[in-house]
Each structure stands twice: as C-alpha cells, then as structure tokens.
Amino acid sequence: xxxxxxxxxxxxxxxxxxxxxxxxxxxxxxxxxxxxxxxxxxxxxxxxxxxxxxxxxxxxxxxxxxxxxxxxxxxxxxxxxxxxxxxxxxxxxxxxxxxxxxxxxxxxxxxxxxxxxxxx
Numbered sequence: 068x069x070x071x072x073x074x075x076x077x078x079x080x081x082x083x084x085x086x087x088x089x090x091x092x093x094x095x096x097x098x099x100x101x102x103x104x105x106x107x108x109x110x111x112x113x114x115x116x117x118x119x120x121x122x123x124x125x126x127x128x129x130x131x132x133x134x135x136x137x138x139x140x141x142x143x144x145x146x147x148x149x150x151x152x153x154x155x156x157x158x159x160x161x162x163x164x165x166x167x168x169x170x171x172x173x174x175x176x177x178x179x180x181x182x183x184x185x186x187x
Contacts, residue, residue: 069152071099071109074166076134077155081113082148093134094150095142095161097173103152111155112169113146124172126165135159144172 071077075096080089094111102108117127117139125141128134135158142161161169 069155069157071096071103071152071155071157073097073099074161075099076114076136076158076160077109077111078158079111079148079150079155081111081150093136093140093158094148095169096155097147097169099152107152109150109152109155111148111150112173113143113148114140115143117141124176126168126172128161129165130162133159133162142169144169144176 073096076093077096078091079094081092081094082089093114095114096109096111098110102110114128114136119141121141122143122145124144126144128136128140128142131137131139134140142165
C-alpha cells in the first residue's frame with residue numbers, strides 16, 4: 068500500500084462537482100495518517116492551472132520543481148476530495164513557503180463551517 072503525508076503532491080482521479088466524471092490531475096494531500104492506515108483514504112485539495120480563472124482562496128505553487136508540476140499551478144483550497152490511496156501517485160511536495168497560506172485558508176474554511184449548533 069502506498070504511503071502519503073500531508074503536503075505531498077499526488078496525481079489522482081479528482082471528481083468534478085458539475086459532471087459525473089473524474090480526471091487524473093494533481094492534488095495536495097491535506098490528511099492521511101489514520102485515514103490512510105485504517106481506511107486507505109487520503110483527503111486532497113485540487114491543483115489546477117494558474118491560467119484558469121482564479122478563486123479568492125487559491126494559493127500559487129511557488130516551486131514547481133519541488134512540487135513535480137510541469138506548468139504554473141495553484142492549490143484550489145475550496146475544492147476538497149476523498150480519494151482511495153491506491154489510486155494516487157506521488158509527484159512531489161508543496162514548498163514550505165506555500166504551506167502557511169494553504170493552512171490559513173483551510174482553517175478559515177473550517178472555522179466558517181464547524182461552529183457549534185445553536186443551543187449546544
């Protein structure tokens with residue numbers, strides 16, 4: 068079974084939200100650990116071409132060589148997927164310089180959705 072760590076960049080069959088297909092594309096691992104060990108799953112963020120229309124929380128991949136990416140790219144922090152690790156292939160890793168921005172956007176996304184229900 069392959070092993071992956073957070074910040075690894077992998078190639079996976081990423082699902083689309085607007086059509087019932089998957090396309091093999093790069094993605095950033097944001098959770099592995101117990102998910103990987105017990106369920107063979109990883110949580111990933113979409114990586115897309117920097118030429119595409121940008122989203123407010125995209126993070127530019129500053130070191131393409133370390134990431135293993137052939138063209139200017141961004142991490143789309145708003146698009147997360149759960150992938151079977153057996154379908155993933157490691158390409159590289161996200162540079163330390165980019166990790167803080169991705170982590171900040173993820174924390175913001177989660178804080179906006181993970182609040183306690185009224186009366187709790």
